[in-house]
Amino acid sequence: MKENMREKLLEIKEIALNNINEVTALEEIEQLRVKFLGKKGELTSVLRDMGKLIAEERPIVGQIANEVRDELEEAISSMKEKLSEEMKMAKISKEKIDITMITNKERLGHRHPLLATIEELEDLFISMGFSVVTGPEIETVENNFNALNSPENHPSRDLSDTFYITEDILLRTHTSPVQIRAMKEMGAPLRIVSAGRTFRFDDVDDTHSPMFHQLEGLVVDENISMANLIHTLDIFIKELFGSDMKTRYRPHHFPFTEPSAEVDVSCLKCRGKGCPDCNYTGWSMELLGCGMVHPKVLEYCGIDSEKYSGFAFGMGIDRITMVKYGLDNIRLLFENDNRFLEQF
Numbered sequence: 252m253k254e255n256m257r258e259k260l261l262e263i264k265e266i267a268l269n270n271i272n273e274v275t276a277l278e279e280i281e282q283l284r285v286k287f288l289g290k291k292g293e294l295t296s297v298l299r300d301m302g303k304l305i306a307e308e309r310p311i312v313g314q315i316a317n318e319v320r321d322e323l324e325e326a327i328s329s330m331k332e333k334l335s336e337e338m339k340m341a342k343i344s345k346e347k348i349d350i351t352m353i354t355n356k357e358r359l360g361h362r363h364p365l366l367a368t369i370e371e372l373e374d375l376f377i378s379m380g381f382s383v384v385t386g387p388e389i390e391t392v393e394n395n396f397n398a399l400n401s402p403e404n405h406p407s408r409d410l411s412d413t414f415y416i417t418e419d420i421l422l423r424t425h426t427s428p429v430q431i432r433a434m435k436e437m438g439a440p441l442r443i444v445s446a447g448r449t450f451r452f453d454d455v456d457d458t459h460s461p462m463f464h465q466l467e468g469l470v471v472d473e474n475i476s477m478a479n480l481i482h483t484l485d486i487f488i489k490e491l492f493g494s495d496m497k498t499r500y501r502p503h504h505f506p507f508t509e510p511s512a513e514v515d516v517s518c519l520k521c522r523g524k525g526c527p528d529c530n531y532t533g534w535s536m537e538l539l540g541c542g543m544v545h546p547k548v549l550e551y552c553g554i555d556s557e558k559y560s561g562f563a564f565g566m567g568i569d570r571i572t573m574v575k576y577g578l579d580n581i582r583l584l585f586e587n588d589n590r591f592l593e594q595f
């Protein structure tokens with residue numbers, strides 16, 4: 252009886268292993284598991300006859316049965332693994348994308364380098380606690396000149412320098428009138444930047460255009476001093492161009508600030524060492540203008556100049572974009588030639 256059962260078990264094992272090795276699909280392997288190892292499976296039905304054995308034979312047959320079951324379980328699970336792996340690979344190869352295939356998909360555009368620069372500058376100032384405000388490109392002479400303490404005989408007011416629409420209306424020559432609007436509307440304290448198009452009667456050459464872009468900043472609060480201005484611009488330049496950049500302030504005159512300064516920044520090519528680009532001075536000249544807001548400008552906007560003081564700064568975004576991207580001709584920014592724009 253014992254020998255009988257032993258043979259029967261080994262026979263089941265051999266048949267089962269052969270069947271398992273021939274399987275080609277996951278469903279089949281499950282069917283085999285049920286057939287041999289399931290509750291009504293062949294191995295189970297042999298074991299049901301264990302009761303007919305004498306007591307000494309039971310452990311011996313039991314051990315063989317366990318070994319057979321373990322072997323079959325292992326064969327089934329390794330075959331399952333093999334089949335799933337094959338299925339996965341087949342699926343992947345079916346889903347492979349042919350990158351050489353030609354499609355008619357529309358090409359996506361991207362930010363113009365000027366807009367990218369404006370957004371980078373705005374983000375920088377937002378991170379320093381400034382709010383971004385905007386104003387109209389068609390302005391009053393009042394906001395563009397008078398409120399900014401620009402004397403009647405100032406050369407920038409001349410017909411040959413400014414696009415007048417009527418006697419009182421013009422295309423703004425700088426973004427400063429946005430500061431006037433902000434001070435009138437919001438009062439003090441104030442911390443704003445404003446970027447946008449500005450217009451001057453300039454002939455087009457490599458560095459000039461009748462339409463150009465500025466970004467201006469204004470801070471008005473109690474106890475604001477030149478030290479705050481220098482510190483703010485210094486951080487700004489380091490954030491924009493790198494921590495090794497230096498700033499230099501040269502006295503200048505603007506009607507709307509007093510004192511006023513022009514700001515030079517370390518030459519970006521040589522980073523201050525001196526090179527042909529900067530005439531071996533190590534400085535990029537006149538990258539920004541700045542100063543302490545003239546008390547007359549504060550008073551004009553209804554802000555108490557005894558209590559409040561402020562600083563303002565402005566920069567040409569076209570110039571900064573050119574320096575940043577190494578361009579030598581401002582026209583490239585406005586011609587909208589895709590061969591140029593696609594490089595960014």
Ligand SMILES: [Zn+2]
Nearest residue numbers: 518521526529
């Ligand atoms: Zn240089």
